Amino acid sequence: MPTISQRGEQMPPSPIRKLVPYAEAAKKKGTKVYHLNIGQPDIETPKQMLDAVRHSDFKILEYSHSAGNESYRRKLVEYYNRFNISVTHEQIIVTTGGSEAIVFGFMACLDPGDEIIVPEPFYANYNGFAIEAEVKIKTITSSIDTGFALPAMADFEKAITPKTKALLICNPNNPTGYLYSKEEMEVLKELCLKYNLFLFSDEAYREFCYSGTHFSAMNLEGLEENVILMDTISKRYSACGARLGAFVTKNQAVLNAAMKLAQARLSPPSFAQIAAEAAVDLPLDYFDSIKAEYQSRRDILVQMLNEIPGVYSPNPGGAFYAMAKLPIDDADKFCQWILESFSFEGQTVMMAPGTGFYATPGLGKDEVRLAYVLNQDDIRHAMVCLAEALKVYPGNTSK
Amino acid sequence: MPTISQRGEQMPPSPIRKLVPYAEAAKKKGTKVYHLNIGQPDIETPKQMLDAVRHSDFKILEYSHSAGNESYRRKLVEYYNRFNISVTHEQIIVTTGGSEAIVFGFMACLDPGDEIIVPEPFYANYNGFAIEAEVKIKTITSSIDTGFALPAMADFEKAITPKTKALLICNPNNPTGYLYSKEEMEVLKELCLKYNLFLFSDEAYREFCYSGTHFSAMNLEGLEENVILMDTISKRYSACGARLGAFVTKNQAVLNAAMKLAQARLSPPSFAQIAAEAAVDLPLDYFDSIKAEYQSRRDILVQMLNEIPGVYSPNPGGAFYAMAKLPIDDADKFCQWILESFSFEGQTVMMAPGTGFYATPGLGKDEVRLAYVLNQDDIRHAMVCLAEALKVYPGNTSK
Numbered sequence: 001m002p003t004i005s006q007r008g009e010q011m012p013p014s015p016i017r018k019l020v021p022y023a024e025a026a027k028k029k030g031t032k033v034y035h036l037n038i039g040q041p042d043i044e045t046p047k048q049m050l051d052a053v054r055h056s057d058f059k060i061l062e063y064s065h066s067a068g069n070e071s072y073r074r075k076l077v078e079y080y081n082r083f084n085i086s087v088t089h090e091q092i093i094v095t096t097g098g099s100e101a102i103v104f105g106f107m108a109c110l111d112p113g114d115e116i117i118v119p120e121p122f123y124a125n126y127n128g129f130a131i132e133a134e135v136k137i138k139t140i141t142s143s144i145d146t147g148f149a150l151p152a153m154a155d156f157e158k159a160i161t162p163k164t165k166a167l168l169i170c171n172p173n174n175p176t177g178y179l180y181s182k183e184e185m186e187v188l189k190e191l192c193l194k195y196n197l198f199l200f201s202d203e204a205y206r207e208f209c210y211s212g213t214h215f216s217a218m219n220l221e222g223l224e225e226n227v228i229l230m231d232t233i234s235k236r237y238s239a240c241g242a243r244l245g246a247f248v249t250k251n252q253a254v255l256n257a258a259m260k261l262a263q264a265r266l267s268p269p270s271f272a273q274i275a276a277e278a279a280v281d282l283p284l285d286y287f288d289s290i291k292a293e294y295q296s297r298r299d300i301l302v303q304m305l306n307e308i309p310g311v312y313s314p315n316p317g318g319a320f321y322a323m324a325k326l327p328i329d330d331a332d333k334f335c336q337w338i339l340e341s342f343s344f345e346g347q348t349v350m351m352a353p354g355t356g357f358y359a360t361p362g363l364g365k366d367e368v369r370l371a372y373v374l375n376q377d378d379i380r381h382a383m384v385c386l387a388e389a390l391k392v393y394p395g396n397t398s399k
Numbered sequence: 400m401p402t403i404s405q406r407g408e409q410m411p412p413s414p415i416r417k418l419v420p421y422a423e424a425a426k427k428k429g430t431k432v433y434h435l436n437i438g439q440p441d442i443e444t445p446k447q448m449l450d451a452v453r454h455s456d457f458k459i460l461e462y463s464h465s466a467g468n469e470s471y472r473r474k475l476v477e478y479y480n481r482f483n484i485s486v487t488h489e490q491i492i493v494t495t496g497g498s499e500a501i502v503f504g505f506m507a508c509l510d511p512g513d514e515i516i517v518p519e520p521f522y523a524n525y526n527g528f529a530i531e532a533e534v535k536i537k538t539i540t541s542s543i544d545t546g547f548a549l550p551a552m553a554d555f556e557k558a559i560t561p562k563t564k565a566l567l568i569c570n571p572n573n574p575t576g577y578l579y580s581k582e583e584m585e586v587l588k589e590l591c592l593k594y595n596l597f598l599f600s601d602e603a604y605r606e607f608c609y610s611g612t613h614f615s616a617m618n619l620e621g622l623e624e625n626v627i628l629m630d631t632i633s634k635r636y637s638a639c640g641a642r643l644g645a646f647v648t649k650n651q652a653v654l655n656a657a658m659k660l661a662q663a664r665l666s667p668p669s670f671a672q673i674a675a676e677a678a679v680d681l682p683l684d685y686f687d688s689i690k691a692e693y694q695s696r697r698d699i700l701v702q703m704l705n706e707i708p709g710v711y712s713p714n715p716g717g718a719f720y721a722m723a724k725l726p727i728d729d730a731d732k733f734c735q736w737i738l739e740s741f742s743f744e745g746q747t748v749m750m751a752p753g754t755g756f757y758a759t760p761g762l763g764k765d766e767v768r769l770a771y772v773l774n775q776d777d778i779r780h781a782m783v784c785l786a787e788a789l790k791v792y793p794g795n796t797s798k
Binding site: 002003006007009012017040041049053061064066096097099103107109134192196198238241242253257260265268 | 402403404405406407410411412413416439440441442443444448449453454455457458459460461462465496499502506507509511513524527528531533564565591595597624625637638639640641642650652653655656657659660662664665668669670674
């Protein structure tokens with residue numbers, strides 16, 4: 001029997017999904033499981049988007065342009081202009097999810113063995129995309145004690161080697177919720193210019209900023225040739241299943257290379273482009289209530305977390321995630337235990353172990369990521385469960 | 400300014416799409432262009448598929464399972480059973496187009512530098528996927544004079560090296576339309592067993608066989624651990640824009656590796672899965688009229704081609720492509736010239752130059768690929784144009 005590739009062996013299993021069998025077993029026992037483990041929002045997808053698809057009347061579901069429908073790309077120009085991001089429709093390639101935009105960036109800009117520096121904790125799937133592209137993720141550590149602020153410039157410089165081709169940030173951040181300031185973005189700019197690096201900016205959560213305002217990498221003056229924006233509509237409109245994102249850059253050589261990658265896979269999904277084009281015409285106040293809802297959830301979650309003895313969670317500025325430090329021996333064990341061996345009033349909670357978001361061995365062992373994608377009551381119940389669980393967890397380190 | 404990757408440089412531009420600017424210019428001059436260059440069928444997507452999406456009533460466009468909705472995978476089991484392909488829903492990963500199934504296969508089974516043997520001419524995008532995966536496509540030549548039958552076993556054996564990990568076929572074939580016989584499939588089986596190779600089988604055109612019946616690689620007894628089926632609904636239901644395919648294998652290690660690739664990109668598109676699930680319930684005679692229509696088109700195209708002096712096209716057994724040998728100096732020049740400098744009664748024709756489907760330099764220079772995806776009248780008009788064009792083309796070699 002032929003054997004699979006080393007690449008296939010090395011691909012990491014999803015740290016977010018690996019606990020699913022334990023959650024399923026808990027549900028089979030009749031336990032209610034609060035899913036704070038995954039960024040699947042409970043917010044309804046805007047009706048206008050779904051209606052645009054439901055009321056469509058084409059007869060052939062054709063390939064679109066490999067870069068996406070021109071009409072949609074022109075709409076996206078309008079969308080980005082609202083954030084003072086000035087691009088043309090020819091600087092946008094519509095992708096199959098933000099995932100594909102990230103892969104296009106890695107492949108168009110890096111060769112096997114080249115390195116990308118990412119502050120950790122970081123979105124775990126960057127690891128998988130790096131292995132697919134045969135490039136290396138090198139991390140520098142941000143600390144929960146500073147709320148996961150950008151590490152010092154010196155830390156980046158220590159990690160830079162002749163193989164370093166890019167810096168990668170997610171802003172606001174998944175998993176930390178940290179919102180990078182204009183000053184921090186300027187540090188990244190300085191690094192990119194000094195060391196001739198690309199800046200990959202994953203801005204999937206642009207709309208969801210609660211403390212401070214979002215400063216896009218696209219607005220770093222003088223860095224136009226270095227910046228690649230990796231975007232998605234998944235979280236913006238609670239449309240994760242659309243699988244629609246965007247690869248945006250002013251660097252023509254990068255665009256040309258990404259376009260060849262786009263042509264090889266023919267086109268992004270057509271139904272989703274119809275929905276996404278309609279989304280740009282949503283009333284401008286559409287996000288007000290959504291943001292207010294997420295902010296209330298954040299406030300409840302973070303407050304209740306910090307009220308639990310031995311727990312600390314910095315207040316995240318954006319996205320819909322919070323990292324929390326718990327008084328536990330091992331986050332993987334704890335997250336499994338709370339599903340497998342614990343319930344409180346017939347309920348328990350599913351979280352993502354912190355370890356999955358760090359590359360440095362040992363880090364994140366006392367941290368978990370919580371996605372506040374459930375309604376306020378559910379979040380309250382989940383936090384009560386967590387507090388009760390910590391009281392009886394055999395590996396509680398504060399006892 | 401940072402520079403793009405060598406991989407980005409090496410990615411080939413689409414040989415099918417590179418003539419688009421000339422076609423656009425011809426249309427601007429008022430010339431009608433018959434598009435025989437690309438496999439975008441003019442057949443309507445089944446109404447039942449579009450209606451399933453249009454009548455859907457979910458409120459959140461969620462991620463699906465990374466392997467695709469279980470309900471859809473169970474339907475696919477039913478679909479494959481009709482071809483005596485016996486698989487379980489757990490042996491299927493729903494992909495974003497056939498393209499992603501091919502990439503999953505390359506990445507799960509091969510490491511950088513490993514080799515795949517493909518009979519040429521071959522589907523040009525395999526080149527792009529190989530460059531993405533940093534693997535090598537090695538070709539052995541099939542000839543238009545034998546109708547593009549499978550090259551001899553000895554030809555394969557000459558090409559096999561210690562780096563060879565897989566054979567790749569497209570059956571029925573794009574671009575040749577050749578339908579591999581059971582005997583030819585057995586040769587591939589023998590090779591795979593003897594040299595411990597994977598067999599990647601792209602069966603995008605399974606339904607469209609006119610001369611002979613389709614023999615799936617999945618039905619090669621004793622080769623279960625070697626075969627990976629790469630599938631798509633694009634051509635089957637004229638649903639290219641759905642971007643929905645399937646990766647199917649009984650090899651558990653390969654499935655596990657592909658599943659990790661699938662988890663990294665989260666899920667295949669959700670709208671498309673609704674449409675595709677409905678498609679499996681189409682009446683079983685749905686393909687009868689579609690097949691009859693394609694067969695009539697093939698018959699007209701091939702007959703008219705062979706009536707042109709100096710032109711030869713073997714009769715393709717399946718898919719909806721034909722390769723034709725023309726009395727020309729250079730297919731790339733000719734395909735550009737016919738758009739740029741020729742029209743007959745205000746009409747011209749767009750074809751794909753043969754060179755784009757060969758890896759061996761010089762091959763395909765007097766060949767073109769024609770996709771019979773237009774109605775019979777349009778095909779007749781296109782063939783008249785082609786005949787007239789050859790009469791006046793300055794590079795006609797038969798003069």
